[in-house]
Amino acid sequence: EPEVTQTPSHQVTQMGQEVILRCVPISNHLYFYWYRQILGQKVEFLVSFYNNEISEKSEIFDDQFSVERPDGSNFTLKIRSTKLEDSAMYFCASSDGQGVHEQYFGPGTRLTVT
Amino acid sequence: AQSVAQPEDQVNVAEGNPLTVKCTYSVSGNPYLFWYVQYPNRGLQFLLKYITGDNLVKGSYGFEAEFNKSQTSFHLKKPSALVSDSALYFCAAPLGNTPLVFGKGTRLSVIA
Numbered sequence: 001e002p003e004v005t006q007t008p009s010h011q012v013t014q015m016g017q018e019v020i021l022r023c024v025p026i027s028n029h030l031y032f033y034w035y036r037q038i039l040g041q042k043v044e045f046l047v048s049f050y051n052n053e054i055s056e057k058s059e060i061f062d063d064q065f066s067v068e069r070p071d072g073s074n075f076t077l078k079i080r081s082t083k084l085e086d087s088a089m090y091f092c093a094s095s096d097g098q099g100v101h102e103q104y105f106g107p108g109t110r111l112t113v114t
Numbered sequence: 115a116q117s118v119a120q121p122e123d124q125v126n127v128a129e130g131n132p133l134t135v136k137c138t139y140s141v142s143g144n145p146y147l148f149w150y151v152q153y154p155n156r157g158l159q160f161l162l163k164y165i166t167g168d169n170l171v172k173g174s175y176g177f178e179a180e181f182n183k184s185q186t187s188f189h190l191k192k193p194s195a196l197v198s199d200s201a202l203y204f205c206a207a208p209l210g211n212t213p214l215v216f217g218k219g220t221r222l223s224v225i226a
Contacts (some may be wrong), residue, residue, distance in 0.1 A: 045212050
């Protein structure tokens with residue numbers, strides 16, 4: 001069964017550094033998403049991406065964040081200058097449609113900012 | 115404001131007993147509702163969804179959910195709980211421009 005994969009599984013970085021989190025969505029999916037889950041809190045939407053551009057983004061997704069689909073398979077989330085409060089689990093997801101279509105999630109990348 | 119809510123942080127149930135994990139919603143128009151499960155150190159796995167039609171929706175691993183429009187609820191159920199069902203369960207819905215808004219999650223513990 002196809003699945004969403006994410007690398008790395010755990011990333012430790014110093015405050016102020018740039019990080020890139022990588023995702024490979026399910027191959028025939030067209031919609032891609034990033035969510036985050038701060039420890040002990042609910043899963044929060046960051047951004048959705050369709051047709052090579054951002055379709056929606058939340059208030060969390062400020063100028064420090066960017067997304068890219070550099071090739072036909074990868075989908076990346078970049079945090080330009082990490083802050084302590086960026087420490088969280090970041091989940092990538094993909095779907096073949098919006099609204100009624102379920103999203104399939106990757107296993108997540110745990111980002112620790114020190 | 116539109117929202118999904120899970121009123122219970124924790125649900126404990128004995129193995130073999132029926133389980134219910136509660137979700138209520140406040141959505142304008144016809145709601146689309148989802149249940150996801152998160153096992154330790156894993157991503158979220160889709161369990162089931164309600165779009166329209168039958169109020170009883172069947173999903174993966176023997177789970178089902180009942181959509182109740184009058185009570186604005188979408189409770190997750192299973193007739194006979196297994197220890198392996200112990201996990202974190204999330205109710206979710208697309209709300210406004212947000213593709214999925216999640217409830218806070220309910221931790222289910224099934225005790226042998």
